[in-house]
Each structure stands twice: as structure tokens, then as C-alpha cells.
Amino acid sequence: MGAGHGGALTARYVGGTTRVHRLEPHVKLVAVLAFALVVVATPVHAAWAPAAYAGYLVVVLAVAAVARVRPGRLARGLVVELPFVAFALLLPFVTAGPRVEVLGLAVSRSGLETGGGLLAKATLSVLAATVLAVTTEPRALLRGLQRLRLPAVLVQILMFMIRYADVVTGELQRMRVARESRGFRARGAAGLRVLGATAGSLFVRSYERGERVHLAMLSRGYDGHLRTGPAAAVRPRAWATALTLPVAAAAVLTAGFVLG
Amino acid sequence: MHVPDGFLDPATSVATGALAVGVVALAIRRAERELDDRAAPLAGLTAAFVFAAQMINFPVAGGTSGHLIGAVLTAVLVGPWTAILCMTVVLLVQAVLFADGGLTALGTNVTLMAVVSVVLGYGVFRLLTAVLPRTRGGLLAAAATAAFLSVPAAALAFVALFAVGGVAGVPLGAVAAAMGGVHLLIGVGEAAITVAVLGAVLAVRPDLVHGATHLHQAAPLQSRAEPVGAGITR
Numbered sequence: 001m002g003a004g005h006g007g008a009l010t011a012r013y014v015g016g017t018t019r020v021h022r023l024e025p026h027v028k029l030v031a032v033l034a035f036a037l038v039v040v041a042t043p044v045h046a047a048w049a050p051a052a053y054a055g056y057l058v059v060v061l062a063v064a065a066v067a068r069v070r071p072g073r074l075a076r077g078l079v080v081e082l083p084f085v086a087f088a089l090l091l092p093f094v095t096a097g098p099r100v101e102v103l104g105l106a107v108s109r110s111g112l113e114t115g116g117g118l119l120a121k122a123t124l125s126v127l128a129a130t131v132l133a134v135t136t137e138p139r140a141l142l143r144g145l146q147r148l149r150l151p152a153v154l155v156q157i158l159m160f161m162i163r164y165a166d167v168v169t170g171e172l173q174r175m176r177v178a179r180e181s182r183g184f185r186a187r188g189a190a191g192l193r194v195l196g197a198t199a200g201s202l203f204v205r206s207y208e209r210g211e212r213v214h215l216a217m218l219s220r221g222y223d224g225h226l227r228t229g230p231a232a233a234v235r236p237r238a239w240a241t242a243l244t245l246p247v248a249a250a251a252v253l254t255a256g257f258v259l260g
Numbered sequence: 261m262h263v264p265d266g267f268l269d270p271a272t273s274v275a276t277g278a279l280a281v282g283v284v285a286l287a288i289r290r291a292e293r294e295l296d297d298r299a300a301p302l303a304g305l306t307a308a309f310v311f312a313a314q315m316i317n318f319p320v321a322g323g324t325s326g327h328l329i330g331a332v333l334t335a336v337l338v339g340p341w342t343a344i345l346c347m348t349v350v351l352l353v354q355a356v357l358f359a360d361g362g363l364t365a366l367g368t369n370v371t372l373m374a375v376v377s378v379v380l381g382y383g384v385f386r387l388l389t390a391v392l393p394r395t396r397g398g399l400l401a402a403a404a405t406a407a408f409l410s411v412p413a414a415a416l417a418f419v420a421l422f423a424v425g426g427v428a429g430v431p432l433g434a435v436a437a438a439m440g441g442v443h444l445l446i447g448v449g450e451a452a453i454t455v456a457v458l459g460a461v462l463a464v465r466p467d468l469v470h471g472a473t474h475l476h477q478a479a480p481l482q483s484r485a486e487p488v489g490a491g492i493t494r
Contacts, residue, residue, distance in 0.1 A: 160304020
């Protein structure tokens with residue numbers, strides 16, 4: 001985190017020049033959101049649902065391959081859903097309804113379907129969102145959200161957060177080094193007091209920095225609006241490329257409804 | 261722990277999304293009134309602080325450690341409307357940059373962690389500060405209770421959403437008991453961390469604590485006979 005260029009928010013981003021990297025950020029955001037919507041719309045109790053999940057998986061892995069996202073990175077992205085894996089694994093045992101035998105255990109059929117469905121849907125969406133995060137710089141994502149008409153105040157707050165997250169986490173990192181070089185080990189109530197003071201002074205420093213930034217901006221003519229240049233026109237080809245992901249997923253879903 | 265895509269049915273996701281959009285729109289107006297054109301830099305830096313503070317692992321009783329969620333702490337520090345914006349921005353960053361919390365479930369996550377936690381937590385805080393003695397101890401006790409309650413409240417709100425738009429056939433009582441029980445423990449950690457951080461800020465810059473404005477007393481205007489500065493020897 002101490003490295004100049006990396007940082008807390010760019011932890012996921014990996015630079016590249018693939019077709020996925022070059023797409024406009026708001027186009028990618030729409031594509032990933034649409035993909036998630038298609039995945040969520042899949043009925044869990046349909047007999048063909050597992051086949052549809054497999055189809056989506058092929059689609060999203062193909063996009064990841066085009067973007068040259070390493071499998072390890074995709075797998076690391078999945079760590080966030082661990083608490084829900086536990087929940088999904090419990091479902092077959094606690095849900096009411098007719099039972100089926102799986103590996104010698106009597107589990108609820110409906111619980112198995114819904115638990116599996118939840119797990120599959122969450123995993124697929126996280127994979128797609130991980131491809132987005134790996135191929136898009138935080139600042140580019142901010143521009144994308146701006147073009148998608150996120151309110152101007154939220155865009156500005158996000159901009160300051162993205163700009164200063166590295167500064168603030170760097171400050172935290174230096175405080176940690178200072179603490180530990182003085183022999184601090186977080187233990188018990190005394191540790192809580194010390195870490196509380198750390199977070200407290202981190203807040204004071206962040207807030208005061210915000211005040212200084214505001215004054216510096218005022219002295220440069222800030223009036224509550226940030227001027228950005230005209231947005232570049234998006235080629236229809238870019239939309240066509242990006243929407244391949246949700247359209248392919250929608251094709252899988254439609255095939256499921258028609259054939260299943 | 262954020263709700264992923266596909267956990268709740270579309271109707272529930274759309275409803276919580278609409279609620280989140282409405283509350284955030286209101287919060288933008290109120291925060292601009294609270295902070296005028298300072299809103300963006302101050303809320304942005306506070307959001308960066310919340311993001312960083314969530315990375316600190318605090319030791320909590322019995323050798324376990326936990327991290328801050330920060331809804332009540334932020335509300336007491338910078339005011340509820342700004343806090344809603346900060347928590348929303350943090351959740352948005354976690355969803356688009358870290359794939360943590362589904363994009364279609366963003367409205368649900370904002371409703372649970374930015375709206376329910378902040379509104380309920382800050383409501384409890386204000387109620388208690390009105391009742392408790394107007395001292396530092398009273399303020400910290402009110403913040404501790406509010407922080408403690410905000411965590412199981414968000415968890416139970418999730419269970420309620422799950423009951424409306426989740427999986428059918430799951431014994432809801434068991435889910436509510438499990439979620440409530442686990443989050444009571446997390447709430448104890450949240451309360452301890454909130455008090456530790458708030459106490460530290462109160463010690464150095466009490467004027468920055470939005471929820472402590474009632475503790476300040478304007479210094480009475482003093483008139484002095486001899487000219488000020490005559491006796492300065494430093």
C-alpha cells in the first residue's frame with residue numbers, strides 16, 4: 001500500500017490494452033449490471049436452472065479470458081461472498097418440504113435448489129463485477145458513473161474519496177508503523193484504547209485535510225461545480241461489444257425458457 | 261458483510277432501491293444545507309476515513325477482534341445526513357471496485373447499512389442525549405447504546421426483507437434468532453470501538469463532533485481592566 005502508484009482503491013485494477021480494457025467505463029457498467037439482472041431473473045426451481053448457470057459461467061469466463069484476467073484474481077474476488085456461502089450451505093438442511101438423498105443425507109429438495117441458486121447467482125455476479133473492477137481504473141469508473149447521471153454532489157464526494165483514500169490509508173499505515181516500532185501489540189482493553197486514539201486522530205486529520213482542500217479550492221475559484229470537458233462520443237461498436245455479455249446471457253435464459 | 265445479487269427477489273430489490281434513492285436524494289439536500297459548498301470535500305474525506313477505519317482490526321473481548329462498520333460513529337461525528345452520503349459512497353465503491361455487494365442489491369445494502377443503521381442509530385442517540393446528563397460520559401453512553409443497537413437493527417431489517425422477498429420455506433424464527441444473536445455480539449464490538457474513537461476525538465477536537473454541540477458553552481465575553489498581553493512573558 002505504501003507504493004506510490006498502487007494504493008487501497010486500485011488494489012483490484014490491472015492495467016492492459018485488451019478490448020475489455022478499452023471500452024468506455026459507463027458502457028461496461030451498464031453491461032455488467034444488465035448481466036447481473038439476467039442472472040437474477042433465472043427461476044431457481046426450473047429443471048434447467050443448473051444448465052443456465054453453466055451457460056452464464058461459460059459466458060463470463062469467456063469475457064474474463066478476452067480481458068486476460070488471471071484465474072487467481074477471479075478466485076480472490078470470490079472471497080467476499082464467503083459469509084453467504086455458509087448461509088446457502090445451511091439452506092438444504094433447514095428448509096421445509098420433500099426430502100431427497102444426497103450423499104446419504106436427507107436434505108430438502110427446494111432448499112437444495114434455492115441454496116444452489118443463491119450461490120450460483122452470487123458467484124456469477126461477483127465474477128462479472130470482478131472483471132469490471134480488474135479492467136477499469138477507479139477514476140474511469142467515476143467518469144462512467146457521472147455519465148450515467150449520478151447526482152453531481154455524489155460524484156464529487158466519490159471523486160474526493162477516490163483521490164484521498166490512498167492518502168488517508170497511507171496515514172493509517174504510517175501510524176501503524178509508528179505504533180509497532182514502539183512495541184505495540186493489540187491486546188485487550190488497552191489495545192482498544194490505543195487503536196481508538198489512532199482512528200480518532202485519523203478522523204481529525206482527514207476532516208482538517210478536507211477543510212484545507214476546500215479552502216484551496218475556493219482560492220482557485222470553486223463555486224460548487226466542477227467543470228469537466230465535453231464527454232467523448234461513444235461509438236455504437238463499443239455498445240455492441242460490451243452488450244455481448246448480457247445478450248449472450250439473455251440468449252442462455254431464453255433458450256432455457258423455450259427448451260426447458 | 262454485504263447482500264449479494266440474487267439474494268432477494270426483484271420486487272424487494274426494486275422497492276429497497278427506490279427507498280435508498282429517495283433517502284439519498286433527501287440527504288443530498290440536507291447535507292448541502294448543513295455544509296453548503298464544503299459538502300463535497302468534507303464528506304469525501306470523511307468517506308475516505310470510514311473506508312480506512314473499516315480496515316483497522318480492533319481487539320474485542322475474549323481474544324476476538326472486529327472491525328468498525330461506522331454508521332453511528334459517522335453520524336455522531338459529522339451529522340446524520342452527511343453520514344448517509346458517506347456510507348452510501350463507501351458502499352458504492354465497495355460494490356463497483358471490490359465486487360463486494362451486488363450491483364442489483366446496491367439499493368438493499370444502502371437501505372440496510374446507510375439508512376436503517378444511521379437513521380435508527382442517530383435517532384436513539386438523540387433520544388438518549390436528551391435524557392442522559394449533558395456530560396462527556398452521557399454522550400459516550402448514548403453513542404455506545406446507539407452503536408450497539410444499530411447493528412442488530414440492520415440485521416433484523418435484513419431478516420424482514422428476507423421474509424418478504426427471500427426464499428420460501430425457511431423457518432424465519434431460526435433465521436431471525438441466528439442473525440440477531442450473531443449481530444448482538446458484533447454490536448458489542450461496534451459499541452466498544454465507537455466509544456474508543458469518539459472519546460479520542462472528544463479529547464482533542466470536541467468542536468468537530470457534530471453530536472456534541474450541546475456540550476459546548478459559548479465563552480462569556482470578558483472585559484479586562486489591564487490591556488491584554490501586558491503580562492505575557494513567553
